[in-house]
Amino acid sequence: MIGAGAAGLSAARHLLADGHEVIVFEAGSYVGGLWVYDNDNGLSVAYSSLHINSEPRSTSFEGFPFPDDTPLFPAHQHVRSYLESVADHFGIGARIRFRSRVSAVEPVNGEPGAGWIVRTEEGSEETFDVVVVASGHQGLPAHPPWATDFTGRYLHSNSYREPAPFAGHRVLVVGAGNSGLDIASDLVPFAAHTLSSARSPLLIMPRMILGLPAARVLAKINRRWLPWVVQRQAMRWISRVYHGRPEQWGFRTPATRTHPASSATYMAHVSYGRIDVRPGVERIDGHTVTFVDGTSAEVDTIIAATGYEVDLPFLSKKVSPIVEHQIKAYKRVVHPDWPGMYFIGFFNVSGGANISMMDVQSRLMTAALRGDAALPDSAGMHRDIAREERFLAEHFPGSARYGLELDPVRYRRQIGKVLGGAATGTADSNPK
Known part of the structure; x- marks a missing residue:
C-alpha cells in the first residue's frame, strides 16, 4: 500500500477484513495525507481556514461515522482526527511504515503477474504479491x-x-x-x-x-x-x-x-x-x-489555484496508467495490463462523496483479489476505458480538470454490475 491518507486507509481496512497481510508505506510522519496541515510528506494542500464542503454523514467510511459532536462542515483538523481514529480502530496504524517514501515499483523479472519489487528512498527493497497505489492525485501542482x-x-x-x-x-x-x-x-x-x-x-x-x-x-x-x-x-x-x-x-x-x-x-x-x-x-x-x-x-x-497534474514518479512509463490527466485503469481501480496493481482515490466527485467512493473502489479491489468480481479480460478492460474516455469528452469537454471526474450515481451502478449488485455494503467494522 502506498499512502496513508483516506484512500490508503480505505483500502487497508478492506484488505485486512479479507485477511490479507498489509504493509503501508507513508512518506510523512502522520496518518491523514492531504488533510494534515503542513504535512512533512510535502503533499498537504490544507490551509488554516479549510473546511470540507459536505456534512460528516456523507464524508465518512461506511460503518464508521464521525463523532456526534463534529460540526456540520468539519475543518481539516476534524478530518485528520477522524482518519487517525480510523487507523487506530481498524489496526492499520501498526502496519504503517512512516517516513518511507516509495521511489520505485517494478514488476518482478519485468513480467506481468510475477509480483512487485518496491524500493524506498531510505534504501529498503521488498517483494509483494499486490501493490495498491493510494498516493493521491494532488502531488504535482499544475x-x-x-x-x-x-x-x-x-x-x-x-x-x-x-x-x-x-x-x-x-x-x-x-x-x-x-x-x-x-x-x-x-x-x-x-x-x-x-x-x-x-x-x-x-x-x-x-x-x-x-x-x-x-x-x-x-x-x-x-x-x-x-x-x-x-x-x-x-x-x-x-x-x-x-x-x-x-x-x-x-x-x-x-x-x-x-x-x-x-x-x-x-x-x-x-x-x-x-x-x-x-x-x-x-x-x-x-x-x-x-x-x-x-x-x-x-x-x-x-x-x-490551477489544479494538479497526476504524478506517479515511482512507476515507469511502461507500467504507469496515467495519460494526459486520466487514469487508464478499469473502473479507475484495476490495471488492465499488469495484474496485481490497483489504484484507489484517483477521481474527482462533487457532493463530498470522495470517501464513500473510496469504499466502493476498495470493495471492487478486494472482490477482484478473491475472484468474486466479474472482470473482463485485458482487451475488454481497454474497451471499457475507451468508453469512459468518450463519456468524459462528451460530458466534460474542454478542461483537463475533468479528466478524473466521476458521476457518483453512474459509477456506483457500474461497480454494482461488476460485483453482482454489491456496490454498497460494509467492511467489517470491528478492529483487527
Whole structure:
C-alpha cells in the first residue's frame, strides 16, 4: 500500500477484513495525507481556514461515522482526527511504515503477474504479491504557462496556508474551484485589493439550501432516472436563486456538465465589491496582468489555484496508467495490463462523496483479489476505458480538470454490475 491518507486507509481496512497481510508505506510522519496541515510528506494542500464542503454523514467510511459532536462542515483538523481514529480502530496504524517514501515499483523479472519489487528512498527493497497505489492525485501542482512571466511573488495554492503574509498586497487568485474561492475570501480582510480570475464557466452553490447542506440537496437531484438536462437546469436555478445570474458578476454559465464550486462567503464579498472578478489571464508583463477581455491590473502577488497534474514518479512509463490527466485503469481501480496493481482515490466527485467512493473502489479491489468480481479480460478492460474516455469528452469537454471526474450515481451502478449488485455494503467494522 502506498499512502496513508483516506484512500490508503480505505483500502487497508478492506484488505485486512479479507485477511490479507498489509504493509503501508507513508512518506510523512502522520496518518491523514492531504488533510494534515503542513504535512512533512510535502503533499498537504490544507490551509488554516479549510473546511470540507459536505456534512460528516456523507464524508465518512461506511460503518464508521464521525463523532456526534463534529460540526456540520468539519475543518481539516476534524478530518485528520477522524482518519487517525480510523487507523487506530481498524489496526492499520501498526502496519504503517512512516517516513518511507516509495521511489520505485517494478514488476518482478519485468513480467506481468510475477509480483512487485518496491524500493524506498531510505534504501529498503521488498517483494509483494499486490501493490495498491493510494498516493493521491494532488502531488504535482499544475502551473499556468505565464507563471514565469510574472515578476512579483508567485505561488501555487498548495503552498498557501494563511492570509496574513499578504497584508497590504494586491493579490490575484487564478482559478475558481473550491480552493480558489476559499483563498480569495481569506484574503479580503488583509489584502489591499483582491482579484479573482475565472477562465472557465462555473456554477457557485451556496453552502446551505433551505436550511440543509447543499450537498444533501444536490444528491436528491443527481438521480439516475432524472435526465441530465433536468439536473443541469435544477442546479442553475438553485445557483441563480441564491446568487443571481453568473454573468452579472463577471462569470459565465456552463453549457455542459461542470463540477459546481461552493463557498459560504465568496459571493458576499463579490457583491460588496471586496473581490474583483476578472476573466481568464491573457498575458503577463512584469506586474501587469492583461485579461482576455482586454482589461488589465497591477498586482503584487499571484496565487494559482490551477489544479494538479497526476504524478506517479515511482512507476515507469511502461507500467504507469496515467495519460494526459486520466487514469487508464478499469473502473479507475484495476490495471488492465499488469495484474496485481490497483489504484484507489484517483477521481474527482462533487457532493463530498470522495470517501464513500473510496469504499466502493476498495470493495471492487478486494472482490477482484478473491475472484468474486466479474472482470473482463485485458482487451475488454481497454474497451471499457475507451468508453469512459468518450463519456468524459462528451460530458466534460474542454478542461483537463475533468479528466478524473466521476458521476457518483453512474459509477456506483457500474461497480454494482461488476460485483453482482454489491456496490454498497460494509467492511467489517470491528478492529483487527
